[in-house]
Amino acid sequence: MKERQLLMLPGPTPVPPEVLQALARPMINHRGPEFKALLDEAAEGLKEVFRTSQEVLILTGAGTGAMEAAVSNFVSPGEQVLVVSIGSFGDRFAQIAERFGAKVDKLEFAWGTAADPAALAERIKADVDKEIKAVFVTHNETSTGVTNDIPALRAAVGDHPALFIVDAVSSLGAMPLETDDWNLDVVVAGSQKSFMIPPGLAFACVSPRAWEVAARCTNARFYWDLVKARKSAATGQTPFTPAIPQVAALVESLRIIRADGLEDTFARYRRLREMTRQGVRALGLELLAADAVASTAVTAVLPPAGLEANTLRKAIRERFNVVLAGGQGKLDNKIFRIGHLGYVHELEIITVLAALELTLTLCGHRVELGSGVKAAQAVVLAAVGA
Numbered sequence: 001m002k003e004r005q006l007l008m009l010p011g012p013t014p015v016p017p018e019v020l021q022a023l024a025r026p027m028i029n030h031r032g033p034e035f036k037a038l039l040d041e042a043a044e045g046l047k048e049v050f051r052t053s054q055e056v057l058i059l060t061g062a063g064t065g066a067m068e069a070a071v072s073n074f075v076s077p078g079e080q081v082l083v084v085s086i087g088s089f090g091d092r093f094a095q096i097a098e099r100f101g102a103k104v105d106k107l108e109f110a111w112g113t114a115a116d117p118a119a120l121a122e123r124i125k126a127d128v129d130k131e132i133k134a135v136f137v138t139h140n141e142t143s144t145g146v147t148n149d150i151p152a153l154r155a156a157v158g159d160h161p162a163l164f165i166v167d168a169v170s171s172l173g174a175m176p177l178e179t180d181d182w183n184l185d186v187v188v189a190g191s192q193k194s195f196m197i198p199p200g201l202a203f204a205c206v207s208p209r210a211w212e213v214a215a216r217c218t219n220a221r222f223y224w225d226l227v228k229a230r231k232s233a234a235t236g237q238t239p240f241t242p243a244i245p246q247v248a249a250l251v252e253s254l255r256i257i258r259a260d261g262l263e264d265t266f267a268r269y270r271r272l273r274e275m276t277r278q279g280v281r282a283l284g285l286e287l288l289a290a291d292a293v294a295s296t297a298v299t300a301v302l303p304p305a306g307l308e309a310n311t312l313r314k315a316i317r318e319r320f321n322v323v324l325a326g327g328q329g330k331l332d333n334k335i336f337r338i339g340h341l342g343y344v345h346e347l348e349i350i351t352v353l354a355a356l357e358l359t360l361t362l363c364g365h366r367v368e369l370g371s372g373v374k375a376a377q378a379v380v381l382a383a384v385g386a
Helices: 017-023 033-050 063-072 088-099 117-126 150-157 208-216 226-233 244-260 262-282 309-320 346-362 371-384
Strands: 006-008 056-060 080-085 103-108 132-138 163-167 186-190 201-206 298-302 322-326 336-339
Touching: 006 336, 006 346, 017 244, 033 056, 033 201, 033 244, 056 063, 056 226, 056 244, 063 088, 063 163, 063 186, 063 201, 080 088, 080 117, 088 103, 088 132, 088 163, 103 117, 117 132, 117 150, 132 150, 150 163, 163 208, 201 208, 201 226, 201 244, 208 226, 244 262, 262 298, 262 346, 262 371, 309 322, 309 336, 309 346, 322 346, 346 371
Parallel strands: 006 322, 080 103, 080 132, 132 163, 163 186
Antiparallel strands: 056 201, 186 201, 298 336, 322 336
């Protein structure tokens, strides 16, 4: 019998049945009233998740496309930017900015750690001539399972005029993010993470002062022109052909998120994180991120000595049909990552830990069977007060 694959990635994430049904609806005219109604409902729902009164643009493309838009619409060639990087996706922001002609100053921190607000404040203070035009920050670094303290980093920039631009592709909807209250200028996200729909949509929220910068920006852009996208959105359309099924799916997903409530959703993700971390620790494995900065979207784990991470991932996939993420860049084959984002619940974490116990045993690493599962169950019982 062909078993159902257990997809435990930080994206793409499992899709709920009602969202899958929305994807299968008959095609409609993307310039007609039916699509306009879908787009308007999705845009309004996104404002609740972004925690903003500003409009949220729905773009057809991957999260990296929104990251590119966050550069090409707000940074002109030759301008200086500061990229705060704690991993692969922070580095990606720097690479995009360099490609679009910016002078990139990168403030780097060791992979597996969070950015230090004091170090950012010192770098900003040194910019006495206010040459830095934008500060780019990753909220949740999926390559390492580390979450940055965005309010503290924003406070470190203070009243410096640089735009504060946030990659929230894997964080939005999975952990608190207050676009307006935290005074964030540009926030971008993607569909295949906490929104529980397939890849294909990206989102961008822009502050009034960032729109003023976009109007003056001289960088080249066409498909990712947010000014053009904003004009189209005002009429209930998109400037180019949209991913119609994904927009319909997004509407269903936002209904689920609204019914569950953001605070309860965040609490569920925190519980899944603690189940994963306590279960992994009980197996004697080391975690990459410290508890204080651990992501609620994904957990990075070091394999036991003598066992390569990719070997373990291959074994658990082939024997138990559990799909875990690998390391990226300098962490390739050094860690494996367990995603607990999107349409994932407690029993799936317990299943993954049980499969991990068995896989480690089959790979010759002795563990006490049931120890990881028991530790995860204790987290659930503590949450319900048992």
